[in-house]
Amino acid sequence: MITRIAITDDHVMILRGIETMLANTKEVEIVGTYCNGHETLRNIAADKPDVLLLDINLPDIDGIELCKKIIKKMPELKIIALTNFEEISFVKRILNNGADGYLLKNTQKIELIKALKTVLKGEQYLQQNIRNKLMNHALGKPKHNQFSANLTRREQEVLEAIAEELTTQEISDKLFISPKTVETHRMNLMSKLGAKNSVGIIKNAMEQGLLD
Amino acid sequence: MITRIAITDDHVMILRGIETMLANTKEVEIVGTYCNGHETLRNIAADKPDVLLLDINLPDIDGIELCKKIIKKMPELKIIALTNFEEISFVKRILNNGADGYLLKNTQKIELIKALKTVLKGEQYLQQNIRNKLMNHALGKPKHNQFSANLTRREQEVLEAIAEELTTQEISDKLFISPKTVETHRMNLMSKLGAKNSVGIIKNAMEQGLLD
DNA sequence: TTAGAATTCAGGGAATACCCTTAGAAAATA
């Protein structure tokens, strides 16, 4: 059985690149290539692909919205998100909205084929480094992770307010607590995050993914 | 006479895509493909291309620096910058540092060939929309873009020192300048990055990849 | 060579952050 593949990408070079990569693979056939979201929505039902390689950064439609719409139309279709970015929050959103796989655009032919086979089996395919990141991220939140400080609810709120560049007074107004209490939380944040000042709080918090 | 072409891009798909695009064109021959800056610098002299299609966003070397280095080595070589971004400030910088052309990655085959011919004649090639943007820019809309803050050497040094959680005094000791000078740089950083305080400087700098 | 950046520095004051300690009340947990 030949797998029918469609590709959506506004970069012609990427389209040609994938076509070339798959040209000598007998198990697959490219049944459609689209340059944007609207073209994809118009033609995908007629082309009936088994898998769609979908660039998330399209000129016309937000990738996640597009993903949702396509899945609604064709629930059987497997979608592999294709992008340059490896933002964890983004990966999570796209995977929660219909995508079955996530590939970076520097993918080699072998990995592309592996990804296709995996999603066709009904499994999820993620590149190794993305998988690792997701793991770390998942473990970081609910569990006691010795590498990432775990903050109390209030500390988290103060942290976010500091990240918004608010002053102690402004934070106290926002959270309806005394400025002195805000200072206490700030001191505790410094201690927990190993920072010498607010700059360090924000730097470490961002590196540990405590913000977003 | 056959034109010798080399390509530098860390995305295999782009490499394959360009190869495919040029495969049926007799006037050109691809003599080398490189995945990063160092590979390019190592091999380009031996491959002797007439034109280099150079992705500006490489994993290892800053595109502009790389461009300078290559031109120093091979002054005859024509370089066409290849990228996803159409930031005017960026276009100007790269064109002022050795590139002869600027193409977006959504370029079609016809335009690619046209660009190659143009730069080989010794002229500059820019895509139409980039050309228009440059025109508009030159005609008097100096809208400074908050997304592309470009920092001076000293500002970058002060930025990095702030990120190290140093105080003004400590930074002044480190850089052998007066604390007052450090404050001036800090103020300019706030202004350039649209920040209200040092926390904002670091937050925006990290988001824009000005640190690391 | 000449205008524009970039770098340097200063005074002085207001605002804010930093740092220590202490401690009661509320909430979560064992």
Added chain:
DNA sequence: TATTTTCTAAGGGTATTCCCTGAATTCTAA
């Protein structure tokens, strides 16, 4: 219930940042 953690808040400082103005020197690109 008892214990721990969290949240609250204060006094009383010192250190640092923030903000304004103004200005000389050096570098750099047209």
